[in-house]
Amino acid sequence: MNETIQPLNPIAFSLGPIQVHWYGIIIGSGLALALYLAIREANRRGLPKDTFADLMLWAIPIAIISARIYYVIFEWDYYGSHPADIPKIWNGGIAIHGALIGSVITTIVFAKKRGISFWKIADIAAPSIILGQAIGRWGNFMNQEAHGREVTRSFLESLHLPDFIVNQMYINGVYYHPTFLYESLWDFAGFILLILLRRVNFRRGELFLSYVIWYSIGRFFVEGLRTDSLMLGSLRMAQTISIALIVIAAAIIVYRRTKHKASAHYLDQTNES
Secondary structure (H helix, E strand, C coil), rough: CHHHHHCCCCCCEEECCEEEEHHHHHHHHHHHHHHHHHHHHHHHHHCCCHHHHHHHHHHHHHHHHHHHHHHHHHCHHCCCCCHHHHHCCHHHHHHHHHHHHHHHHHHHHHHHCCCCCCCHHHHHHHHHHHHHHHHHHHHHHHHHHCCCCCCCCHHCCCCCCCCHCCCCCCEEEECCCCCHHHHHHHHHHHHHHHHHHHHHEEEEHHHHHHHHHHHHHHHHHHHCCCCCCEECCCHHHHHHHHHHHHHHHHHHHHHHHCCCCCCCCCCCCCCCC
């Protein structure tokens, strides 16, 4: 039976010689929905009308480039010998930690130039970011990547997964953990949590920092199951960075509270920090 299983076609359609991949469509759809939700919330929170649209003109391309650079650096053994493959992000190979680094730096510069609190922008964006990540993981599903260790079909069926997911996890004669799904579900749960938490009216910055902590906890455990981790020696980079981000985010919350640097709250209309 296994020999008859065919993976889903990663190519959605072709326009002449141009092949449009599901990976790009899914990533793009996640970005579009995330931007729409962020713009709506920014309007409610009193930011200038085009703040997020203007920010995304810079943040999205920089995030994609930084995500690719991050990935390529840790896979240089391959890309050093195949430089023509470096731009081929439609085949997969972008790292969310690289995207976050590029996005945060871009937002800090943008906020300073616009005279808007970075923390206010980050809080508004947090639910959108994690929702975009939840959707984007399905691009990995279509490419049959970001999976975990070998498992049996009976194990996957015991999770009550639909056949299309079980069959897509059959790669080169072996079934694998659908770690893309584990992370996607964790991120969807995080999105719901952040939507609920912003009603609590946390101090400014703490919604974004809560996102960092929530995502990093899930990523740490999911990464432990994966077989394609970016490595630094014997360390899984995503796990190492996840631990660092949890500690840093928690420390920032404590520091800003004890030093009274978080006087504004999420629902405050002021654009000052």
